[in-house]
Amino acid sequence: MKGFSLNQATTKRWPLEDLVAGCVKAGVPAVGLWREEVAEYGLDKAAALVRDAGLEVSSLCRSGFFQLPDWRDSNRQAIDEAHALGTDTLVLVSGGLPEGSRDIDGARRHIGDAIGELVPYAKAAGVRLAIEALHPMFCSDRCVVATLGQALQLAAPYPADTVGVVIDTYHLWWDDQVWRLIEVAGREGRIHSFQLADWITPLPEGVLLGRGLPGTGSVDMRRFATAVREAGYEGYVEVEVFHEDVWSRPGAEVLDEAYAGYRAAVE
Template identity: 50%
Template structure:
């Protein structure tokens, strides 16, 4: 955590997206002190969710409390896959009822949204690419996420527009416009979709410009929808993780300037 915060400061970044396991490893109080002393915003805390798993409510209440303490702009919610399906593990006893799983997510929000509202935390529903539907997110489109958010105030439940997850959707531009009209865009995340994907598709994200996504059109749509918050670069990639951090950030800034900021 200390290295990440220091790297942001040295490279002139103004905000940092935090992951709960890293916050826990550093300690919540120490993380708050590091971030505030560095003058950084917390663009998001990732993640809450997995609402289809047993015991979801207790863990998500903790996540909401952490987001409030960090003054995070939102708590990203990866809602979970089919009950019993665990990422990376062989199938055991599972439910194949996708409709029931989505209904369970809807019901879970009725418990968590009021708690988040009381603490001034915005839940950000993140639709994931359909290849993650079984194990990580039964929300696959921005339209589904917006429908789920609709009963709640936009400042309590919003959505994440992540280029990796939505670029393929033929309805994405209309749904981005809808999200803007409803004031629902809580976060815009960018990275590229590699082809071919690696064996572990979770690590199939690339540096912007290394894959197939047209960032100009998506970024223009998000801007036209009125989003003015932080834009996060979120890359899960073994080669990127193994590279020198300063080189990674330098490359990221150059690609961002050309493909995102210059859109």
């Protein structure tokens, strides 16, 4: 694997310039960026900032949300943004059920067809579409793709160098099929991103913000890292955490702890 990457979400309130400077100071080679924060800072300005600092962009989060009427335009724009930032990986979160619908099978079929429409555009831009499965509790409103198996099924009709999957420990740790499916994803060359975040309890009221830094919860991080490495993954390992307590701390302090959690799991 290439090494550690700090996903911007982990230090959400750390200004981008400070995040970049902090990574350079700590010897961190890469960052994972988020579209909203990049847009606020300015796309071209952000691309120049990261490039001039000598950092790589391990991924851009996120696009998808195929239940929305503007999914074509918004996803093409996201592909353009990923290309401008110099990353080859755009993370897709599928989106939940269309408003008023209970047809989850139909929603998944639509996602597969929509990804197929984006493939030629993404391939021309040199951007890989990385489908992220989210924990089943997010199916209704955020992501009807709830397992690695479902993500691989959606990716299967398309070239592996353009459509793959994200292995996110927070979302996949509960699934007893995940180890076999990581092997399958590796054989197919479809592991496009690997993200570490721990599962901590009790969950906060805002369930989405229930992730912990690696080593603070229930997930066997080293088992995941070993499985992904043995499956042939050679990319960066991102730490991506959403939690108010983490966000409220100084960015440099969180970076140090995230880096230590990565080393404990991976090195």
